[in-house]
Amino acid sequence: IKIGFYYSLIDWHHPDFPVDKYHPLRPADENDSAAYAVLNKGRDMANYRKYLYNQVTELLSNYGKIDILWLDFSYPGKFGKGKNDWDAVNLLKQIRKLQPGIIVDNRLNLEDYTDGADFVTPEQVSPKELESYKGKVWETCQTFSGSWGYFRDEDTWKTHRQLLDLLITSTSNGGNLILNVGPTARGEFDYRATNALDSLSQWMHANSNAIYSCTFAPGTYAVPGNDKLTYNPITGRLYVHLFDYPADGAVTLKGYKGKIKYAQFLHDDSELQYKVQGDDIILSVPLKKPGYEIPVVELVLQ
Secondary structure (H helix, E strand, C coil): CCCEEEEECCCCCCCCCCCCCCCCCCCCCCCCHHHHHHHCCCCCHHHHHHHHHHHHHHHHHCCCCCCEEEEECCECCCCCECHHHHCHHHHHHHHHHHCCCCEECCCCCCCCCCCCCCCECCECCCHHHHHHHCCCCEEEEEECCCCCCCCCCCCCCCCHHHHHHHHHHHHHCCCEEEEECCCCCCCCCCHHHHHHHHHHHHHHHHHHHHCCCCECCCCCCCCCCCCEEEEECCCCEEEEECCCCCCCCEEEECCCCCCEEEEEECCCCCECCEEEECCEEEEECCCCCCCCCCCEEEEEEC
16 A cells, blocks of 8 residues: 655644734735734744754654655745745655655645646646646645535535535546535534435446546547547556447447457446448347446457
């Protein structure tokens, strides 16, 4: 199991952390320089930076090999925090010195620095937007609802289909998905979060081969309609995620003639018949949709 740490660059409870535009103690007028000066009297960013360095050093020195450090986050500009506040260049050098081979996210505000990050982290973006990250090294962080923390009156919980869309779209564009759950004051998960996790677990139990070790499909395989493809380069298997289950029982794979030798549903390994029509393959699936929100067809390639 790979080990990763999430570390917040921001600590609002620390007496030396300067009040800024995101701080709970920020002035009513977020552009009031005089008010910030009053609020920050006695606060010392240099002391806070030393505290930050010591914590990161402890995390990367006392717990064996660490594979990932997820730093969160920078917001440069007036009344913000950026690379100069963290002394980010030297912090990153220290991180890589203590843990050679570690991978670090892109939230130190080092976009113009060589080796400034190992992966990018689009946050709370739609599945459609995730398509623009194809070809990069990335992972998206998403919430189950509209909040990062627990909110009793939350009513914008993502549906099972929306969560599957995020998972499949992330994989089909070569990325990773992090799902955030904010616990209650009792340290428990809200029943709605638990239900959502259970629904994902059931789908993954049947279809995980289409996610784990998978990435985007080679460009020689056309995506059928609104469906999505994932591909395992180790096993050479191609997976068709049936977002639009066909009412007529036919899935057209354009240009697939001579490219596949076997087709089956992934959830139960039941064989699917197909025929060649010109340069295309026409898959025959049952008229009755299987009991999964998004069924998956596994293709064994030639």
